[in-house]
Amino acid sequence: KKTNLPEKFFLAVGTIEPRKNYLNLIKAFSLIAESFPAYHLIIVGQNGWHHEEIHQAIRNNYLTRRVHTLGYLSNSSLLNLYNLAKALVFPSLYEGFGLPPLEAMACGCPVITSNTSSLPEVIGPAGLFIDPKNPHQVASAMIRVIKDEELCENLKKQGILRARKFSWESSAQKLLEILNKL
DSSP, X not given: OTTOOOSEEEEEESOBSGGGTHHHHHHHHHHHHXXXXXXXXXXXXXXXXXXXXXXXXXXXXXXXXXXXXXXXXXXXXXXXXXXXXXXXEEOOSOOSSOHHHHHHHHTTOOEEEESSTTHHHHHGGGSEEEOTTOHHHHHHHHHHHHHOHHXXXXXXXXXXXXXXXXXXXXXXXXXXXXXXXX
Protein backbone atom coordinates (compact mmCIF):
# COMPACT_ATOMS: atom_id res chain seq x y z
CA LYS A 1 0.00 0.00 0.00
CA LYS A 2 2.86 2.39 0.78
CA THR A 3 4.26 2.11 -2.73
CA ASN A 4 0.90 2.16 -4.54
CA LEU A 5 1.69 -1.04 -6.44
CA PRO A 6 -0.93 -2.94 -8.42
CA GLU A 7 -2.88 -5.75 -6.78
CA LYS A 8 -2.10 -8.36 -9.46
CA PHE A 9 1.40 -8.62 -10.85
CA PHE A 10 4.19 -10.81 -12.09
CA LEU A 11 7.62 -10.19 -10.60
CA ALA A 12 11.06 -10.22 -12.20
CA VAL A 13 14.19 -9.80 -10.07
CA GLY A 14 17.73 -9.08 -11.22
CA THR A 15 19.99 -6.39 -12.63
CA ILE A 16 18.48 -4.76 -15.71
CA GLU A 17 20.89 -6.03 -18.35
CA PRO A 18 20.71 -8.23 -21.48
CA ARG A 19 21.68 -11.49 -19.69
CA LYS A 20 18.47 -11.33 -17.66
CA ASN A 21 16.50 -11.37 -20.92
CA TYR A 22 14.06 -8.62 -20.00
CA LEU A 23 13.49 -7.77 -23.68
CA ASN A 24 11.81 -11.13 -24.24
CA LEU A 25 9.96 -10.82 -20.94
CA ILE A 26 8.55 -7.46 -22.05
CA LYS A 27 7.55 -9.01 -25.40
CA ALA A 28 5.85 -11.86 -23.55
CA PHE A 29 4.03 -9.46 -21.23
CA SER A 30 2.87 -7.39 -24.21
CA LEU A 31 1.33 -10.58 -25.65
CA ILE A 32 -0.88 -11.07 -22.58
CA ALA A 33 -1.43 -7.45 -21.52
CA GLU A 34 -4.60 -6.82 -23.52
CA SER A 35 -6.27 -10.09 -22.49
CA PHE A 36 -5.39 -9.64 -18.81
CA PRO A 37 -5.63 -5.89 -18.10
CA ALA A 38 -5.58 -6.31 -14.31
CA TYR A 39 -2.03 -7.74 -14.40
CA HIS A 40 1.16 -5.73 -14.26
CA LEU A 41 4.86 -6.59 -14.40
CA ILE A 42 7.22 -5.39 -11.68
CA ILE A 43 10.96 -5.50 -12.32
CA VAL A 44 13.24 -5.17 -9.29
CA GLY A 45 16.90 -4.55 -9.94
CA GLN A 46 19.46 -1.87 -10.54
CA ASN A 47 20.27 -0.62 -14.01
CA GLY A 48 23.14 -2.55 -15.55
CA TRP A 49 24.80 -2.42 -18.94
CA HIS A 50 22.48 -1.73 -21.90
CA HIS A 51 19.59 -1.01 -19.54
CA GLU A 52 18.43 1.76 -21.90
CA GLU A 53 17.25 -0.85 -24.42
CA ILE A 54 14.98 -2.45 -21.85
CA HIS A 55 13.43 0.85 -20.75
CA GLN A 56 12.97 1.79 -24.42
CA ALA A 57 11.21 -1.54 -25.09
CA ILE A 58 8.74 -0.75 -22.30
CA ARG A 59 7.97 2.60 -23.95
CA ASN A 60 7.85 1.13 -27.47
CA ASN A 61 5.27 -1.45 -26.39
CA TYR A 62 3.13 1.23 -24.67
CA LEU A 63 3.56 -0.49 -21.32
CA THR A 64 4.78 2.38 -19.14
CA ARG A 65 1.63 2.18 -16.99
CA ARG A 66 1.80 -1.61 -16.66
CA VAL A 67 5.54 -2.36 -16.33
CA HIS A 68 7.13 -0.90 -13.21
CA THR A 69 10.89 -0.81 -12.67
CA LEU A 70 11.62 -0.31 -8.98
CA GLY A 71 15.42 -0.38 -8.85
CA TYR A 72 17.12 -1.87 -5.80
CA LEU A 73 14.88 -2.79 -2.86
CA SER A 74 15.64 -3.81 0.70
CA ASN A 75 15.37 -7.50 1.59
CA SER A 76 12.14 -6.90 3.50
CA SER A 77 10.53 -5.04 0.57
CA LEU A 78 11.60 -7.78 -1.82
CA LEU A 79 10.23 -10.41 0.55
CA ASN A 80 6.87 -8.63 0.50
CA LEU A 81 6.83 -8.63 -3.31
CA TYR A 82 7.63 -12.35 -3.47
CA ASN A 83 4.71 -12.98 -1.13
CA LEU A 84 2.30 -10.85 -3.16
CA ALA A 85 3.30 -11.76 -6.73
CA LYS A 86 1.27 -14.10 -8.90
CA ALA A 87 4.61 -15.63 -9.96
CA LEU A 88 8.28 -14.84 -10.40
CA VAL A 89 9.20 -14.82 -14.08
CA PHE A 90 12.92 -15.45 -14.47
CA PRO A 91 13.78 -15.90 -18.18
CA SER A 92 17.53 -15.46 -17.69
CA LEU A 93 19.81 -16.55 -20.51
CA TYR A 94 22.58 -17.57 -18.14
CA GLU A 95 22.81 -18.04 -14.38
CA GLY A 96 25.57 -19.40 -12.19
CA PHE A 97 22.99 -20.47 -9.62
CA GLY A 98 19.79 -18.43 -9.69
CA LEU A 99 19.04 -17.07 -6.24
CA PRO A 100 15.78 -15.16 -7.04
CA PRO A 101 13.87 -18.35 -8.01
CA LEU A 102 15.03 -20.02 -4.81
CA GLU A 103 13.98 -16.98 -2.75
CA ALA A 104 10.60 -16.95 -4.49
CA MET A 105 10.02 -20.65 -3.84
CA ALA A 106 10.88 -20.19 -0.16
CA CYS A 107 8.10 -17.57 -0.02
CA GLY A 108 5.57 -19.82 -1.73
CA CYS A 109 5.70 -17.81 -4.96
CA PRO A 110 5.27 -19.88 -8.14
CA VAL A 111 8.30 -19.75 -10.46
CA ILE A 112 8.44 -19.54 -14.25
CA THR A 113 12.06 -19.88 -15.31
CA SER A 114 14.45 -20.73 -18.11
CA ASN A 115 15.15 -24.31 -19.08
CA THR A 116 18.83 -23.40 -19.43
CA SER A 117 21.96 -23.07 -17.35
CA SER A 118 21.79 -24.17 -13.71
CA LEU A 119 18.10 -23.33 -13.29
CA PRO A 120 16.54 -26.76 -13.96
CA GLU A 121 18.91 -28.31 -11.42
CA VAL A 122 18.10 -25.69 -8.77
CA ILE A 123 14.34 -25.55 -9.35
CA GLY A 124 13.75 -29.25 -9.97
CA PRO A 125 10.07 -30.19 -10.28
CA ALA A 126 8.93 -27.04 -8.47
CA GLY A 127 8.65 -24.63 -11.41
CA LEU A 128 7.43 -24.08 -14.94
CA PHE A 129 10.27 -24.16 -17.45
CA ILE A 130 10.32 -22.07 -20.60
CA ASP A 131 12.64 -21.47 -23.53
CA PRO A 132 13.90 -17.98 -22.62
CA LYS A 133 14.31 -17.06 -26.29
CA ASN A 134 10.64 -17.74 -27.04
CA PRO A 135 8.35 -14.91 -25.83
CA HIS A 136 5.26 -16.91 -26.84
CA GLN A 137 6.31 -19.74 -24.52
CA VAL A 138 6.93 -17.28 -21.67
CA ALA A 139 3.50 -15.69 -22.28
CA SER A 140 1.86 -19.12 -22.36
CA ALA A 141 3.36 -20.02 -18.97
CA MET A 142 2.15 -16.72 -17.53
CA ILE A 143 -1.37 -17.41 -18.80
CA ARG A 144 -1.27 -20.90 -17.28
CA VAL A 145 -0.44 -19.39 -13.90
CA ILE A 146 -3.26 -16.85 -14.22
CA LYS A 147 -5.88 -19.40 -15.26
CA ASP A 148 -4.94 -22.54 -13.31
CA GLU A 149 -5.25 -22.03 -9.54
CA GLU A 150 -4.60 -25.73 -8.88
CA LEU A 151 -1.30 -25.46 -10.76
CA CYS A 152 -0.38 -22.39 -8.67
CA GLU A 153 -1.11 -24.15 -5.40
CA ASN A 154 0.94 -27.15 -6.51
CA LEU A 155 3.88 -24.93 -7.53
CA LYS A 156 3.70 -23.09 -4.20
CA LYS A 157 3.79 -26.31 -2.19
CA GLN A 158 6.52 -27.92 -4.29
CA GLY A 159 8.54 -24.69 -4.22
CA ILE A 160 8.51 -24.46 -0.44
CA LEU A 161 9.63 -28.09 -0.17
CA ARG A 162 12.33 -27.63 -2.81
CA ALA A 163 13.69 -24.46 -1.19
CA ARG A 164 14.18 -26.32 2.10
CA LYS A 165 16.84 -28.46 0.38
CA PHE A 166 19.09 -25.40 0.13
CA SER A 167 20.67 -23.48 2.99
CA TRP A 168 23.81 -21.48 3.60
CA GLU A 169 24.73 -23.92 6.36
CA SER A 170 24.58 -26.99 4.12
CA SER A 171 26.48 -25.16 1.37
CA ALA A 172 29.22 -24.20 3.84
CA GLN A 173 29.35 -27.77 5.16
CA LYS A 174 29.75 -29.20 1.64
CA LEU A 175 32.49 -26.69 0.85
CA LEU A 176 34.27 -27.56 4.07
CA GLU A 177 34.11 -31.28 3.20
CA ILE A 178 35.68 -30.55 -0.19
CA LEU A 179 38.43 -28.45 1.37
CA ASN A 180 39.19 -31.13 3.96
CA LYS A 181 39.74 -33.66 1.16
CA LEU A 182 42.44 -31.49 -0.44
